[in-house]
Amino acid sequence: MVFPQTPLDVRVELGIAGAWTDVTADTYTRSPITITRGAADEASALEHSKCSLEFNNRLGKYSPRNPSSPYYGLIGRNTPVRVSVPGPESYLQLAGTTSSYARTPDHNSLDITGDIDLRVEATADWYSPASQSLLGKWDSAGNRRSYLLRIIDGLVILNWSVAGTTSAFASHPLPALPRRAALRATLDVDNGAGGFTARFYWAPSMDGPWVQILEPLSNTPTTSIYSGTTPLEVAPVAATGVTPLKGRVHRAEVRAGIGGTVVAAFDARAQPEGTTSWTDTAGRTWTLGPDASVTDRQYRFHGEVSSWPARWDVSGKDIYVPVEAAGTTRRLGQGRKALESTLRRRIPSASGLLAYWPMEEDQPPGSTQAYSPVPGVRPLVLAGADWAADDTLGGSAPLPTARNPTTLTARPPASPSTGWQIEWVYNMPSLPAVQTEVLRIGVTGAAMRWVILYASTSAIRIEAQDADGAILGAFDFTTADALAAFVGKWNRLAIYTGNYGGGATLVQATWRDVTTNQWYYAGTAPTTGQGRVGEVSATWGSALEGLAVGHLAVFSTPGNGVLGVPPTTQIFEGADDGFLGETALARIARLGAEEAATVDLVGYGENRTTPSTRLGPQRPATLLELLEGIQDADGGILYERHDRTGLVYRDRKTLYNQPAALALNYLAPGEVPPPLEPVEDDQRIRNDVTISRAGGSSGRAVMGMGPLSVLPPPAGVGPYDEALTLSLYNDDQPEQIANWRMHLGTWDEARYPTISVWLHAATHLINDVLALDLGDRIQISNPPPWLPPGAIDQHVLGYTETLDQHEWTLAMNCVPAGPWQVGVVGEARADTDGSELASGVGSSATSLSVAVTAGQLWITSAAYPSQFPFSVTVGGEEVTVTAISGSSSPQTFTVVRSVNGIAKSHSAGAALSLTRPAIIAL
Template sequence: MTFPQTPLDVRVELGIGGAWTDVTADTYTRSPITITRGAADESSSLEPSTCELEFNNRLGKYSPRNPLSPYYGLIGRNTPVRVSVPGPESYLQVDGSATSYARTPDTAALDITGDLDLRIEATCDWNAVSGQALLGKWNSATNQRSYLLRIGAGNVYFNWSVAGTASIFVQRPLPGLPRRAALRATMDVNNGAGGYTVRFYWATSMAGPWTQIGDPVTVTPTTSIYSGTAPLEIAPQAVSGVPPMRGIVHRAEVRNGINGTLAADFDARARPAGSTGWTDSASRVWTLGAGAAVNDRAYRFVGEISSWPARWDVSGKDVYVTVEAAGTTRRLGQGKKALESTLRRRIPSAPSLLAYWPLEESDTADTLAYSPVAGVEPLQLSGVDWAGDDTLGGSAPLPTIKAGSTLSARVPATTVTGWQAEFVYYLPTLPAVQTEVLRLGITGATMRTVVLYASVSATRLEILDAEGALLGWFNLTTASSLSAFAGKWNRLAIYSGDYGGGTTLLTATWRDVTTNVRYYLSATAAGTAQGRVTTVSAAWDSLLEGMALGHLSVFSTPGTGAVGTPPTTLIYDGADDGFLGETALARINRLGGEEAATVDLAGRGSDAPALSTRLGPQRPDTLLALLEEIQDADGGILYERQDRPGLVYRDRKSLYNQPVALALNYNATGEVPPPLEPVEDDQRLRNDVTVTRDGGTSARSVVATGPMSVQPPPAGVGPYDEALTLSLYDDSQPAPIAQWRTHLGTWDEARYPTVTVWLHAAPHLINSILGMDIGDRLQISNPPPWLPPDTIDQHMLGYTEVLDQFGWTLSMNCTPARPWQVGVVEDSLLGRADTDGCTLTSGVTAGATSVAVTSSPGPRWITSSVFPAMFPFDVTVGGEVMRVTACTGTGLAQTFTVTRSVNGISKAHAAGTRLSLTQPMRAAL
């Protein structure tokens, strides 16, 4: 028998001693397990998931300080906990580690040298920035490279090798995929036109249908695939620079030829949980690494228990512990430490770094600037205004110099010759006469000093020996270069290079932080080695007063020695302007990589074919504040995972035109029990929105007419204004964002704060519910007659789930989905634009099939004689949906031939009643 005739198999596990321990037998059923996840009601703020549990503690097992407990010393603050129910099928769980894989040995059937077809169906983070190796026969370390399917940074890649040594690859941007999806790559090694062709596809499952990703990749000449000895692996382990995948694998196939013979047929769906190996339908023998497992559980909550309050009744016989576990957000929200500036976070990761001084001290600093690099003495900086400039996107406030300011710092000794010194600066104007900007002390070479000067007439680089005599120099007088040296934030690098013949090349280059344009000044010195930097110093007079500078560093990496080539170490790139212009998904993925030790963070969506919102600079702030800043600017949803501790950001575009994830029928038993209560309120009503770019311009959008406009009742609802400042890339963004927010804020439809499903009464919905996630779309057909007849169409923003032995209830917090149905060019439903106003010319009866309409101010409707293929389409008049089968008339006054009562409503309508497209095209943001 199955649920609900038999008890629901709810499993509760605690992470004890590094392993999951089943404690279901100690979990009381008298208090149902209650899980909350996502947003409550229509709140847009990130809220921790919670899980309420009660443990039987008669034996003191769940008292952390009880020495008689078998868990003594193993449970306490932030003990991991997870709750699961039976899933619809088994799957392979891989965790990205070196022992987490499925493998079958090399065999002749897998040594495919001609046409190839690779397929995999998985549930994973498709846009993981670090990349993931999915399926392949590949070992970089032993030069046994054959074929490989992988993803990374929003792209899908197919790699192959002709000889096993060098890797060839092609790629295409990934579209926004659902959590569970199938990827496919086909290789035609000889396309008959003197070349090869690679195609990529995706589908919701390996059953298809397959949708091609981008155009085919066709290259000449023909190619072949190396017949290597590496095993075939799911989550390949030996791919240089690409970690193995992390997630769930359902199926995978390797085919000899496009749509050809199965060479491998991995299918975990019917394998018993705990299986460690089997033989597939193509006679491949699969074994699992120790870190991989076949599982059949669907996880409803993964979190941490932060406290263990022991309780008992007066008799002392009923002893229990009631806990509320919480998700990752609770722990992240406890600390208030801001992440450091992007430069401060990025520069110390350079492997060649010798010394680094951020100079981000507060305005109360004296003369010392610390270094985050171990063994580096503080820098001496006197006579400056500390924290005097806060205009560089990639930095906290930096000092500005005054007349008489001095700088001196010592660089740790190194045996490596060749070097690079770099810093960021803002010089308001060039000095009238030649003025020293920076001085470097050198050892291990004839040259002992390198000095950079600047003036309105030239930038000058001098190379001096121990006596102060010139070994080499150069003046750069180009007007464009001089102009670029001042009046903007620049990054200045000075570096050495071997010029050949015992001559050293010294280069100074400044790079505009915003435009990335680089300018060069080079000088040569004969008879000297490159040496090593030992000191950095400067003594500034009034001519450089007001110059801001910071993030001074020295690296043990020389340049190429060729004139006009950039420095070797480019660690400042992107971080100098705070990653200005980075997309919302790219920032999520970058932060996920940088903060991997703190939180498991992933993006859901795609920057192809359209980008997610481009952001302003990332300034120092807490991680949660930075994540919410991304959410606010892009308009997506940030929420906690349910399969493992971590966060997911779902970008705005992934909410557009979604397929229906859960289809409910009001008349079906248990599918939509009470309460189903539409709410007509003003909780999210906004008809006057002003958006300001942080540090830039503002734009305002006002809905001036219509039932949700700023007009006083009864013409409108009166003003509901909102003003917000967002982290945006440029001043073109506030206007469309303000318009989009008024579009959402004036959508004239009831919301359904709670849609409940009784899964014990409707168990056929369990698989659909298990496949849903935050932001997914649900519909309710056949609503009761006292509600509007249209299908109820909503997005799920969060839910409360109650699990009991014989009960399973899901109460979903919802918001209307229709405002997220956006225009698609040439789509028969979503590609139609409405008129700017249309009304009935005269009244119509309940049964009339000929309807006179007048468009004002226009444009008029298309006619069926000119555009027959564009008919029929639906219009709404006074709550009734009519299907227009024909339209005549070439002026603003026209006549429709209609089918009535498409939505079950048929009634008379008065002249002047508004008529509009039932599904008008709305331009996406």
């Protein structure tokens, strides 16, 4: 296609009856398709994407209630829509289902038993918590396991089997990968040292260069690979616990031997759109699963049509439907129901759960019942308590506290088996002076009738009684540390049974500090069966007044009968403190898994060596509020995808030191059309920033000197303050984040609210623009002489795209990229605290006399020759320093002038500083 002479191949498709239907022929070209994505600036909240287009409705096809329409009953509110243009090459689109794969039959060349080399180039969510298969011959159910390359939660894993029945593996953490990247795994089955060695690599593409990921992994003894009959698959579908890749695969190879003969060479790049079968250069014939497709389409918008307004002119001949489709956050933002607490969301999913009472109700005084979300479970009776009185547990909504007196009674359904576990969270203000009953568990079907937990300043006591109240077994835990850990903080208390052998049952109580994860155990082993839980009850008087309790759960899962081993069911783990301390991208991944039925949500950028910001507890809030809170705490970008319906969170660290994704030349036709208008305003200025940790301390950063400082004009601009409360892990974080936000808010550079590209006039940029995404860096070379010298360097936060038959434009919303160019250890240079010219110089002088007014002297070329040359700026002129001499101030700089095109004289006292001083990243 020769665009724009040939009309641009814009395709519009509607999701009708579960399939994409091409409706391009009904899409009017008289009104261009307009797409808006992202934010107007870095201060804006997440905005839903928009797509404006117009359908020809002369036949009534797009009137949802028109029975004559072929789409009657199939279109309506939130009908999916997508818009695409052709890309530079084809790829294999995979849906992440068991019917989405590319497959070639087994062949003797694929039955590799010795050294192997697997390679895949894909566009994927590399850090998804889901285990995703990439390439291999693997059938778990049929015991036909040979080799498998997969990813999970930021790990790359190579699995292989010696006999087809069991799996061996090697794995490494992934580095920070671009969205499109290649992975490679090799296995040397006999490394010559009595063992095997696995190695992992990554590259920008399968063309390399390959970079080894960490060190080789070796073990003994030597190994081999099972020669099975399973077909070779891209995105294998028969690996238990592993889902096929959701994303794009561009190429894949299997080699017999490390760097050896290519025995399979999957390559979708040159295949025509719609291809379902072909033979590769190694002679393998590939076929696609029903949910996989080969396409070259590059999607510019995915969204939903929420309304279908009918319009017509006075003649009744021009009948049309103008629609504005919206991204998924529009729908997510319609409902304001908060997600429930992490405990309430997590516990009902537990295996073996018999009954559960969250006790999070906010009820008036005198209320006595707490409902259960588990079907068939009667309400818990709680009389005398103050409902919703304690809101200090990170993983819960407010919980009740005991008054004097308070009674609790809960009766779970009958258990299908003997053995049990009771667990709840509690916060006891102080230990009673005398032994006081905390909880009583009624047991049926065993000689043991009651299990009672007591607490006092002298002991935590677990006691088993028979029907007459006789003690069958008891234990007093008197250790001072265990007693101190039982009170004054949120704890989890679990009481559970296990087979102790010899007809005895181990009855064990364990409490765990929700924050420190310290466990304590008390147990006794009477001669009795384990029985079943019949009821849970308590009566609390003045000694336990103020006791906060909640999330009582009963499980039919006994422990393993070993003292000092935690209970079998660990469903409370992590959720009890609201996942305190999990990283921003770990929370994105968890919410994405929990809310998969609501939204496709993934993160981009984290690796295990440079994790994203650690967060505070996840409190009840709407999904969008939680996501925006993650963005605010970590400082990355949350945005809607264009390649599929869903959301992406881009970690802050992916914004540091990016290479330019789009290089523009102001002098080239169509690359930077007007308007290019730098703005010097105060929209982004924040020079007094206070950050508070929710439930913790605060940190403040103030710019006290400089042109954007809090000083009144003309010395500064006056105060521009900002105060935010963020969900953070500890009290060290607020000050660091405050300083970073002040750094962003006091970056002294003009912003470019709009930078445009006319792709119909600069068609050579189309592929780069198709690969461009929000947060990426763009640069404009050769700016006009009335603007500051040097390249214009910006980050893209949003854009408006216009698609027509013969015009294709992009207007990008940008902010300076400068503050994101941070120091790298071993490469960064620190500036002096103050330097100025000791004497004036002309425009052509090659020697400068520089006085240090504060801080240390500049390094000399004699002492540090490898550190030269470098650039400094004086009076807006960038000069290259080739040498420095002098052991006291002033020092002599030998320089090359006018590096940035500015040549002028400078007076004595002109400030001099590094052109690119080190910025310490957050």
